[in-house]
Amino acid sequence: MNITLLDGGMGQELLARTGDEPTPLWATQVMLDHPDVVREIHADYFAAGATIATTNTYAIHHDRLERFGMDDLFEVLHMKAVSQAEEARAAHGSGRIAGSLGPLVATYRPETCPPVAEAQPKYAEIATLIGPHVDLFLCETMSSVMQAEGALAGAVTAGKPVWLSVTVDDNDGTRLRSGEPIADLAPLIDRYRPAAILCNCSVPEAMGAAMAEVAKFGLPFGAYANGFTHISDAFKTDAPTVAVLEHRHDLTPDRYAAFALGWVAQGATIVGGCCEVGPAHIRALAAALKDAGHGIV
Numbered sequence: 123m124n125i126t127l128l129d130g131g132m133g134q135e136l137l138a139r140t141g142d143e144p145t146p147l148w149a150t151q152v153m154l155d156h157p158d159v160v161r162e163i164h165a166d167y168f169a170a171g172a173t174i175a176t177t178n179t180y181a182i183h184h185d186r187l188e189r190f191g192m193d194d195l196f197e198v199l200h201m202k203a204v205s206q207a208e209e210a211r212a213a214h215g216s217g218r219i220a221g222s223l224g225p226l227v228a229t230y231r232p233e234t235c236p237p238v239a240e241a242q243p244k245y246a247e248i249a250t251l252i253g254p255h256v257d258l259f260l261c262e263t264m265s266s267v268m269q270a271e272g273a274l275a276g277a278v279t280a281g282k283p284v285w286l287s288v289t290v291d292d293n294d295g296t297r298l299r300s301g302e303p304i305a306d307l308a309p310l311i312d313r314y315r316p317a318a319i320l321c322n323c324s325v326p327e328a329m330g331a332a333m334a335e336v337a338k339f340g341l342p343f344g345a346y347a348n349g350f351t352h353i354s355d356a357f358k359t360d361a362p363t364v365a366v367l368e369h370r371h372d373l374t375p376d377r378y379a380a381f382a383l384g385w386v387a388q389g390a391t392i393v394g395g396c397c398e399v400g401p402a403h404i405r406a407l408a409a410a411l412k413d414a415g416h417g418i419v
Contacts, residue, residue, distance in 0.1 A: 128394020
């Protein structure tokens with residue numbers, strides 16, 4: 123079976139490499155201070171075997187930039203992020219670029235999600251801006267049905283393939299973090315017809331149950347889990363930093379690869395990693411996939 127191998131996390135990898143103190147602007151601030159490190163991380167993921175580079179645009183939203191008087195950099199930051207991925211791909215000689223569209227306002231907090239009518243034009247603006255430079259859009263870490271719809275409705279306007287990725291309850295992979303069943307996404311899948319449905323930024327132990335649910339949509343599907351112990355209440359506050367999230371020490375590259383091979387056994391054809399899953403994990407996953415007889419595309 124041919125498997126698409128995504129890259130791993132960007133934000134945590136940036137912080138680890140630069141040693142900078144985390145800020146509420148996450149990877150956006152690090153990109154301003156150390157733009158070349160973004161390209162180096164993309165290059166390392168390609169070298170590890172990933173076939174897709176996900177742009178460092180996850181948190182570049184007006185609502186986040188406005189808090190720090192940086193909204194005038196909205197377009198500059200998006201173009202800088204895209205160029206880093208393009209340069210890494212050019213140096214590698216192959217690969218695709220996925221334009222990351224993260225949640226508005228806050229991550230893991232569906233209660234902060236703006237209505238679809240408000241979210242749609244915000245996502246459409248980003249999709250129009252970076253669309254000419256990416257092969258597909260990746261709507262990531264969507265915590266509720268409404269959050270997913272806002273992102274999908276905006277992303278599809280740019281005419282590129284759209285992959286929808288939702289984040290699930292760490293203790294019940296059949297449900298979104300909002301508590302809604304994954305099955306409740308069905309009307310959106312029918313209306314917007316994303317090219318793939320994924321689950322991300324939840325513990326790997328939750329992904330098996332999630333895969334069983336997303337498989338029912340009849341689309342290509344997959345997962346890319348995180349390496350956090352859990353999402354703490356301290357992170358679900360206004361303008362948090364990733365310093366309040368604890369990474370786990372037991373998720374070795376080989377162990378992560380074993381989880382991912384389990385998802386592939388369930389029919390997943392797209393796998394990779396999220397926060398705290400780095401190039402070593404992707405390298406181990408690439409090797410495990412090849413050893414199991416899978417092609418990587």
